[in-house]
Amino acid sequence: MNNFKKIVLLFLLLFVFEQILGFALEPVTYQHYLELELKQKHVEDMQPDMVFIGNSRVMTSFIPSVFSERLGEVDCAFNAGTGSQGIEGAYWYLKDILKQYDVKYVVFGLDYQTFLQEERVLKRDLVVLERIKSVPVKAGFILDVFEPSEYVYFLKSYQYRDQIWNCGENIRKKLSKEYRQGIYEDGETVYENLGFAREREVFGNRAGVYLSRPWTEEELDRERLAYLDRIIELCREEEVTLYAVSTPLTISTVCETPGYEECNRFFHQYLGERGIPYDNLNLMEDRGMLLPDETMNSMEHVGGDGAELVSAYYCDILQSRMRKEQGKSRLYDSVAEMKANLPDLSYCDFHTEKLDEAGNRELTAKAFHREGVEVEYQFEKEAGGVTEVLQDYGTGETCPLPAEKICLPMTLRARCRVKGEETEKMFEIVIEEGTWE
Numbered sequence: 088m089n090n091f092k093k094i095v096l097l098f099l100l101l102f103v104f105e106q107i108l109g110f111a112l113e114p115v116t117y118q119h120y121l122e123l124e125l126k127q128k129h130v131e132d133m134q135p136d137m138v139f140i141g142n143s144r145v146m147t148s149f150i151p152s153v154f155s156e157r158l159g160e161v162d163c164a165f166n167a168g169t170g171s172q173g174i175e176g177a178y179w180y181l182k183d184i185l186k187q188y189d190v191k192y193v194v195f196g197l198d199y200q201t202f203l204q205e206e207r208v209l210k211r212d213l214v215v216l217e218r219i220k221s222v223p224v225k226a227g228f229i230l231d232v233f234e235p236s237e238y239v240y241f242l243k244s245y246q247y248r249d250q251i252w253n254c255g256e257n258i259r260k261k262l263s264k265e266y267r268q269g270i271y272e273d274g275e276t277v278y279e280n281l282g283f284a285r286e287r288e289v290f291g292n293r294a295g296v297y298l299s300r301p302w303t304e305e306e307l308d309r310e311r312l313a314y315l316d317r318i319i320e321l322c323r324e325e326e327v328t329l330y331a332v333s334t335p336l337t338i339s340t341v342c343e344t345p346g347y348e349e350c351n352r353f354f355h356q357y358l359g360e361r362g363i364p365y366d367n368l369n370l371m372e373d374r375g376m377l378l379p380d381e382t383m384n385s386m387e388h389v390g391g392d393g394a395e396l397v398s399a400y401y402c403d404i405l406q407s408r409m410r411k412e413q414g415k416s417r418l419y420d421s422v423a424e425m426k427a428n429l430p431d432l433s434y435c436d437f438h439t440e441k442l443d444e445a446g447n448r449e450l451t452a453k454a455f456h457r458e459g460v461e462v463e464y465q466f467e468k469e470a471g472g473v474t475e476v477l478q479d480y481g482t483g484e485t486c487p488l489p490a491e492k493i494c495l496p497m498t499l500r501a502r503c504r505v506k507g508e509e510t511e512k513m514f515e516i517v518i519e520e521g522t523w524e
Contacts, residue, residue: 109243111254115261115272117146118218121165121282123269128163135188137164139282140181141196142172142211144334147388148368149194151281153398160409161192166282169214174201174314176215179228181318183219185325193322194405197331197365198387199350200300202315204308213240286384289391292500292515294380295436296339296453302346304353319361330405331358333367335397336387337380339434341369341422342455348422364408370419371400375429432456435512437466437501439488441523446490450477452501453484454512461506470497480504495520 128135137158139149146168154164167180181193212232219225229238240246250257260266271278278284322329331354341347351367358365371377377396384390389397404416419425437452452464466477466486478486480502488499500515 105242105244109247110261111258112247112250113243114247114250114253114257115266116214116217117169117278117282117284118214119266120269120271120278121167124281125165133163135163135165136190137161137192137194138167138181138184138188138190139164139194139196140167140172140177140184142168142198143170144168144198144387145172145194145196146170146282146284147276147286147384148196148334148394148397149401150279150283150394150398153395154402154405157399157402158406158409164281166280167218168196168282169211169218171208171211172215173208173211174311174318175232176212176228178314178318178321179224179231180215180218182227182321183221183224185321185327186221186224190325190327192328192330194330194332195318197315197333197354198336199302199333199344199347202307202312203300203302204306209237209240213246216241283394285394286388286390288384289382289393290337290384291381292513294337294383294434295514296343296434296455297337297386299336299340299344299386301344302350304349315357316361319363328409329363330408331363331365332401333365333369334387335368335371335374335378335383335389335393337383337434338369338375338429339380339436339455340386342426342429342433351422366401366404366416366418368397368401368418370422370425372417372419373428374425375433380434429455429457431460431505432462432503432510432512435501435503435514437499437514437516439499439516439523442487446493448488448490448493450486450488450499450501451484452486452503454503456505462503463506465502467500467502468492468497469500470494482506493518495522 125135137154139145139151146166149166151164151166155161167184169176172180177195184190216225216228219228260272265272275288276284276286319329333354351370354365354367377400378389378393382389382391382393400417404418407414407416419428433455435452435454437450439448439450442449450466452466454462454464456462461482463480463482464484465480468475468477475492477488477492496517496519498515498517500513502511502513504511
């Protein structure tokens with residue numbers, strides 16, 4: 088009996104030690120703030136009736152308060168997006184959410200890489216696992232997705248072992264009055280409202296050409312695609328209306344990534360056959376004017392005030408769908424149609440190449456413009472607050488950069504414009520020690 092008590096005491100001590108160590112090691116997460124807000128909604132007797140689920144593109148694109156304010160059918164919405172959330176995690180997380188709340192509408196974020204074959208990303212599933220409250224759902228997720236060799240990561244002391252040097256800062260934040268009250272401390276990405284996090288910075292003059300992994304139907308992972316069918320079936324069983332949406336990427340990614348047109352067509356057909364509305368916000372009308380690449384935060388996240396625009400735009404689309412209104416959806420039917428309606432000059436980019444062992448280099452510019460439109464370029468160097476024009480406006484796409492003009496740090500810049508017009512596109516790169524190594 089004494090041995091039994093000792094064993095129980097040992098396990099109790101280990102459990103307490105794990106809780107203390109986990110508290111110290113685990114960084115502050117958005118989950119804490121979302122749970123506080125949802126608890127407050129419960130106190131106010133407000134029942135969430137719309138949820139957004141998907142990866143960080145969903146988390147940074149859709150502001151729940153915009154939808155609850157603009158959609159007459161929605162009183163309370165929240166954003167359940169998490170970083171790099173996979174389709175498997177989305178299914179199990181949604182299953183847990185539908186057990187907790189009487190949700191009427193689910194918006195699932197679908198992107199062109201969702202079903203492509205890829206290596207396992209353990210961290211993204213651990214984030215979702217932590218958010219799931221139902222023990223049966225959590226157990227189902229573990230048995231379905233995790234390997235036994237990964238179970239050790241359920242211990243926060245192990246999962247966050249690389250945070251040992253940040254313990255003091257983690258504890259300080261978690262013991263602060265602001266943390267207990269749900270007030271977020273500023274960072275590059277700022278948590279704001281019921282799961283929505285804003286990317287504050289934008290590309291600006293760093294907006295260039297961004298390509299992504301080519302999409303082909305042969306590369307689809309059919310097992311992962313089956314999870315989409317499970318999400319559809321889950322929503323039907325729970326009598327929930329499901330909408331699928333793709334959030335904005337940069338225009339250059341949509342236009343120049345091989346297979347993006349085919350991906351858009353595949354999603355429309357696959358979801359249409361199953362009766363699920365699909366909206367690709369990359370094809371929003373007047374995209375080139377409303378959400379140019381300069382206003383994006385990265386290749387796949389809107390920045391600045393872009394989330395307000397995207398949320399309001401998608402609200403109008405959802406409102407029409409909910410009311411079963413007929414007419415145009417405010418989205419182009421294809422990438423080709425979107426490209427045909429872009430401005431004469433949509434984006435520019437440039438790169439440098441080494442010419443010889445003496446250190447001379449060459450700058451090469453690239454611009455996306457309508458067929459038949461003549462574009463001209465200007466190349467500049469800025470160092471020490473002084474801007475030098477390396478090559479004035481002309482139709483030449485290349486410019487020499489002699490070794491004697493190279494100084495570090497410096498900014499290299501390409502400007503382009505439609506010939507005869509003043510409106511410019513610009514792309515610049517900061518060159519520092521090690522940039523070209």
